[in-house]
Amino acid sequence: MGRYEIRLSGAGGQGMILAGIILAEAGVMVDNLNVSQSQSYGPESRGGASRAEVVFDEDQIDFPKVIKPDLLVCLTQESFDQYGADLKSYGVIIADSGIDISEIKPEFKDNIYQLNILDLAAREIGKDISANMIVLGIIARIIQTKIPVEFIKKAIIEKVPPKTVDLNIEAFELGFDLKLDKRSYVYGRI
Numbered sequence: 001m002g003r004y005e006i007r008l009s010g011a012g013g014q015g016m017i018l019a020g021i022i023l024a025e026a027g028v029m030v031d032n033l034n035v036s037q038s039q040s041y042g043p044e045s046r047g048g049a050s051r052a053e054v055v056f057d058e059d060q061i062d063f064p065k066v067i068k069p070d071l072l073v074c075l076t077q078e079s080f081d082q083y084g085a086d087l088k089s090y091g092v093i094i095a096d097s098g099i100d101i102s103e104i105k106p107e108f109k110d111n112i113y114q115l116n117i118l119d120l121a122a123r124e125i126g127k128d129i130s131a132n133m134i135v136l137g138i139i140a141r142i143i144q145t146k147i148p149v150e151f152i153k154k155a156i157i158e159k160v161p162p163k164t165v166d167l168n169i170e171a172f173e174l175g176f177d178l179k180l181d182k183r184s185y186v187y188g189r190i
Helices: 016-028 077-083 106-111 117-125 128-143 149-159 162-177
Strands: 004-011 034-041 049-057 071-074 092-096 112-115
Touching: 004 016, 004 077, 004 128, 016 034, 016 049, 016 128, 016 149, 049 077, 071 077, 071 128, 092 106, 092 117, 092 128, 106 112, 117 128, 117 162, 128 149, 128 162, 149 162
Parallel strands: 004 071, 071 092, 092 112
Antiparallel strands: 004 049, 034 049
16 A cells, blocks of 8 residues: 555544544554554644544554645645645545635645535534544545455444444445545535
């Protein structure tokens, strides 16, 4: 696989840290794969900026943080403004539809999935916090050749409170089943 870097960013309380931890746990289940996970919060834990980073590599990971992400998730305008240009040329951005992406560099415009993630969490699952599991489902679909989907589901089951497993798996599957057609969804809404 080589080095593969994922950055999940949004506001505190959106669950991006937990999503990063779950991705790292799933990566540990893959034979001969090294994993590094780090996180950072803004000065306010809820509502301030938050970021989780996961690095996968078959070789030893000599630097544990994301240098230039292969996959970037942005759930807030602030996170998109801060990290949107910091992407490998072939990288993918998953952004909530409420984010203004007009300032993105032209070379990245074909690499964006812009989806109604936050609205789907509230409308379909009934919990805003479920956005992180929808994001995990989208990521699982994109990286399933690197990290098997069943490993991500197993990590979700191990990391979320037992009472919320069914709801979290439902949100994960909703994200996994979304139609990811760049031509239809780059600037559109679900």
